[in-house]
Amino acid sequence: MRSLDPALAEVASGLAALADWRGTPSGAVRLTTLHYGARTVLASRLPAFLLKHPDVSVEVIADDRPVDIVAEGFDAGIRLGEAIDSDMVAVRLEPDVRAVIVGTPDYFDRHGKPGTPRDLEAHLCINYRLVGGGGLRPWTFLRNGREITVRAKGQLIVNDGLLAAAAVRAGAGLGGLMEHEVAEEVAQGRLVKVLDDWCPSFPGCHLYYPNRQITPALKALIETLRWKPE
Structure with missing residues (x-):
């Protein structure tokens, strides 16, 4: 049966191209994304795409580890701009973003405020495990061209941003959270x-894919997700 796979794939590609010619993209799109990208970019824009394109199905796998989208059978991925290989086509999905160090007033009443990044070594910090890489994400800071990396300690190590944020909001430690997600608080x-x-700020989420012809369904999804500055 495997010998039929290329022929079936060619038929599917031809049907998708015909649908595009008719103005109705169809088929399946398989995405890998950061959890952050899923809850920000996709949660706000993907439902409208599904309603507009009923003949397109989308599978989304949220995973913060590095992913080889070709080897693992994804059509495209969503990652922060600085994490995308240069040989990929990248489409910006949001403006530059910034992670800020935050804690509750109660936490600072108990532990005081750090005056420099090195002071974090004496604080309770919520650390993030880099799944696939094995280590903890370093706390990296930059000011006036000077970069400092701190190996902070604490009671909690996670690989989920929502859990880290919950611990910070409960006063259990300091965490690096996206500025726009905590601005109101x-x-x-x-x-x-x-x-x-x-x-400092850094490039926000981008959608990326190999430099090759893409399906009409993926093309339509990109146009929906693409960041459009006002």
Whole structure:
């Protein structure tokens, strides 16, 4: 039966091309994405795509580890811009973002505030395990061209951003959270930023895929997800 696979794939490709010619993309799209990308970019834009294109099915696998999209059978991936290989075609999905170090007022009442990145070594920090890489994500800071990397310690190590954020919001430690996701809590005083001058911005989520012809379904999805500055 394997000998039929190339022929079946060619038929499927031809049907998809015909659908595109008719203005109705169809078929399946398989995506790998960061959990962050799933809850921000996809959660807000993917439902509208599905309603507009009923003949397209989408499979989304959220996984923060590095993924070889070709070897693992994905049509495209979503990662932060700095993590995408240069030989991939990349489409920006959001503007530059920034991770900020935050804690609750109660936490700082008990432990004080760090004045420099090195001070984090004396604090309870929520660490993130790099699944696939094996180690903990380093706490990296940059100011006036000077970079500092800190190996912070704490009670909790996670590989899930929502769990890390929950621990920070409960006052169990300090964490690096996306600035736009905590902006309201900071404005209301429920969370407090520290080391703000040491937290630079970096490229936000991009969709990426191999430099080859893409299906009409993926093309339509890209146009829906693409960041359109106002």
